[in-house]
Amino acid sequence: MATSAEIGNESTIQIGEHFVPARGKGSRRPGWPVLIAYILLAIGGVGMITPFFWMILTSVKPPPELVNFSFFPENPTLQNYLNVLNTSSFERWYLNSIIVAVITTVSVVFFDSLVGYTLNKFSFPGKNIIFIGMLGTLMIPTEMLIIPWFTMSVDWNWHIGYAQYWGIAFPGVITAAGIFLMRQFYDGVPNELLDAARMDGMNEFGIWLRIAAPLVKPAMAALAIFNFIGNWNAYLWPLILANSREFYTLPVGLSFFRGESTTHWEKIMTAASLASIPLLIIFLVFQRQIIRGIALTGLKG
Amino acid sequence: MRLTLPQRQIIWAYLFLSVALVFFVVIRWYPTILAFNVSFRDWNVFEGSGPWVGIENYQEIWQDAGKPRSSVTAAFSNTVRYVLFGVPTQLVLALAIALLLAQIRRFAAVFRVAYFAPYVTSAVAVAFVWNWLYQPETGLINQALDLVGLPTQPFTKSPAQALPSITAVAVWQNLGFAVIIFLAGIQQIPGLYYEAARIDGANSWQLFWRITLPLLNPIIVYLTVLGTISYLRLFALVQNMSPQGTGGPLKSTTTVVLEVYREGFSSYKMGYAGALTVLLFFLILLITIIQLRFLSRRVEY
Numbered sequence: 001m002a003t004s005a006e007i008g009n010e011s012t013i014q015i016g017e018h019f020v021p022a023r024g025k026g027s028r029r030p031g032w033p034v035l036i037a038y039i040l041l042a043i044g045g046v047g048m049i050t051p052f053f054w055m056i057l058t059s060v061k062p063p064p065e066l067v068n069f070s071f072f073p074e075n076p077t078l079q080n081y082l083n084v085l086n087t088s089s090f091e092r093w094y095l096n097s098i099i100v101a102v103i104t105t106v107s108v109v110f111f112d113s114l115v116g117y118t119l120n121k122f123s124f125p126g127k128n129i130i131f132i133g134m135l136g137t138l139m140i141p142t143e144m145l146i147i148p149w150f151t152m153s154v155d156w157n158w159h160i161g162y163a164q165y166w167g168i169a170f171p172g173v174i175t176a177a178g179i180f181l182m183r184q185f186y187d188g189v190p191n192e193l194l195d196a197a198r199m200d201g202m203n204e205f206g207i208w209l210r211i212a213a214p215l216v217k218p219a220m221a222a223l224a225i226f227n228f229i230g231n232w233n234a235y236l237w238p239l240i241l242a243n244s245r246e247f248y249t250l251p252v253g254l255s256f257f258r259g260e261s262t263t264h265w266e267k268i269m270t271a272a273s274l275a276s277i278p279l280l281i282i283f284l285v286f287q288r289q290i291i292r293g294i295a296l297t298g299l300k301g
Numbered sequence: 302m303r304l305t306l307p308q309r310q311i312i313w314a315y316l317f318l319s320v321a322l323v324f325f326v327v328i329r330w331y332p333t334i335l336a337f338n339v340s341f342r343d344w345n346v347f348e349g350s351g352p353w354v355g356i357e358n359y360q361e362i363w364q365d366a367g368k369p370r371s372s373v374t375a376a377f378s379n380t381v382r383y384v385l386f387g388v389p390t391q392l393v394l395a396l397a398i399a400l401l402l403a404q405i406r407r408f409a410a411v412f413r414v415a416y417f418a419p420y421v422t423s424a425v426a427v428a429f430v431w432n433w434l435y436q437p438e439t440g441l442i443n444q445a446l447d448l449v450g451l452p453t454q455p456f457t458k459s460p461a462q463a464l465p466s467i468t469a470v471a472v473w474q475n476l477g478f479a480v481i482i483f484l485a486g487i488q489q490i491p492g493l494y495y496e497a498a499r500i501d502g503a504n505s506w507q508l509f510w511r512i513t514l515p516l517l518n519p520i521i522v523y524l525t526v527l528g529t530i531s532y533l534r535l536f537a538l539v540q541n542m543s544p545q546g547t548g549g550p551l552k553s554t555t556t557v558v559l560e561v562y563r564e565g566f567s568s569y570k571m572g573y574a575g576a577l578t579v580l581l582f583f584l585i586l587l588i589t590i591i592q593l594r595f596l597s598r599r600v601e602y
Contacts, residue, residue: 037404044398045415048473052418054441055430066439115321122314123307130318137329141585143534143558144578147339147571148332151349174324198306204313233423235537236558240566251425255541258429265433272426283421287414290421294478295485 058269080270093253100169101231107173108227109220116182117208137176164247168238178223185219222293250275339575346571358576375552376560384532386468395479403487417477428541431470460553467542479524486520526592557581
């Protein structure tokens with residue numbers, strides 16, 4: 001990752017590469033200030049992760065243990081998981097979330113990268129207008145577009161049957177923020193390299209795909225991860241568009257699940273665990289790349 | 302006829318941009334215009350049209366805003382409160398945590414993961430976990446308060462405490478993002494600055510106010526703008542933490558986006574909801590411009 005990252009915009013890259021804290025008062029004078037830092041961070045850290053532990057601990061408790069308070073389960077069980085999986089459509093909601101997140105992520109990585117490249121490396125009439133036209137959409141909150149999107153989806157029957165996958169995904173298949181991120185990263189790809197390929201008779205699409213795009217892989221990876229997380233967790237639009245239970249994404253399904261099991265906290269915590277654990281595992285596996293990617297791009301997930 | 306290289310470049314450029322151009326025109330700009338149009342109509346989403354009513358929807362909002370206990374008044378004043386409570390808390394905590402993280406070497410990755418984990422979790426799952434933590438009798442927080450002899454709290458069940466309780470959850474969830482961005486900024490400040498200031502006899506307090514904080518100003522502006530926008534758009538947490546998802550108790554937690562959802566997709570008053578989204582758009586635009594103007598001034602020091 002580091003080798004190709006070096007080609008990117010250098011001033012931005014450095015933000016991400018400095019992750020091993022090297023300087024600061026603490027490193028020169030270890031002692032009580034560092035100790036205090038550890039203590040405060042540990043207290044805060046416990047506060048941050050206790051809700052996750054409590055969610056998982058509750059999900060493995062038999063219902064009677066919820067009332068007589070004990071922090072750890074006395075008779076841990078996976079029965080709640082079996083009950084929730086048997087009585088709801090969680091498998092289907094997983095599938096739906098995966099389908100929507102994959103469609104949008106593949107599309108975003110392809111188009112944002114290609115468009116960013118075009119806006120960086122080509123000169124053509126209308127470039128500024130197109131650039132501003134895409135940049136301008138960043139000012140428009142998606143909340144303002146949901147009513148028009150819904151009207152359009154109804155017009156084109158994207159709100160019924162399998163078309164709902166497209167209906168849920170379409171607002172996110174290309175993103176202006178991703179285009180500008182990629183456009184910036186293509187600064188680091190030398191024009192001489194592209195010209196040399198042109199001399200060799202390679203066509204423009206091949207030049208992008210085989211030469212330019214591989215050089216900005218780290219940025220594309222960051223873009224892919226954030227889009228996946230963002231679309232996996234998307235709530236308002238899928239809630240509005242999906243009109244049958246079989247097409248809910250996980251957050252929407254989870255929200256309706258609560259309505260059906262109001263006071264059964266062991267069931268609700270089991271459902272919340274089912275919905276969040278896969279993403280937490282993905283995060284733990286890729287945490288270095290994700291955190292570095294955030295620092296690198298300033299992108300919100 | 303043989304095309305010259307620049308001519309061929311123009312054709313390739315438009316070919317590469319074609320899908321994105323269609324996307325931005327059809328999925329972004331056309332719906333933006335439609336959003337304004339809808340707000341001037343008595344819109345019926347299933348017919349995709351409705352009679353032109355001029356500014357009647359806005360007049361209705363204005364009249365509702367005049368009534369002291371209307372949902373619209375509550376939505377706008379609550380939304381402002383979420384921003385005023387949430388954004389400063391989030392920034393101060395994130396900066397403190399980032400400063401502490403910059404002091405330490407060992408286990409830095411563990412702490413970063415702990416502070417960032419809530420950010421990758423679905424807001425719906427987060428809402429349910431905190432509903433459970435906030436429960437009056439059986440919730441972990443009240444159990445803990447009881448254990449140390451403090452009075453138990455109603456949290457989201459009381460009109461006075463519900464909004465701060467939900468704000469706390471939003472801060473908990475979004476903190477990690479701000480921490481990572483601050484940390485990246487802190488680590489970019491050259492150690493030389495601190496060494497030079499120390500030679501001149503500056504203490505840690507002066508280093509923070511004279512070097513760290515002014516140099517972090519662009520990041521503070523960036524995070525303030527992003528944070529404000531995200532609190533102005535608060536929806537999933539509120540919908541899943543208030544009784545029946547209505548923004549209660551007694552409208553004490555409802556937000557602009559929640560009212561858009563309720564008016565537009567429960568009561569099907571699309572024109573009214575559309576007018577609310579247009580107001581939200583101008584509110585976001587106004588606040589962003591003000592913040593960019595006022596907060597970025599101090600950069601030149």
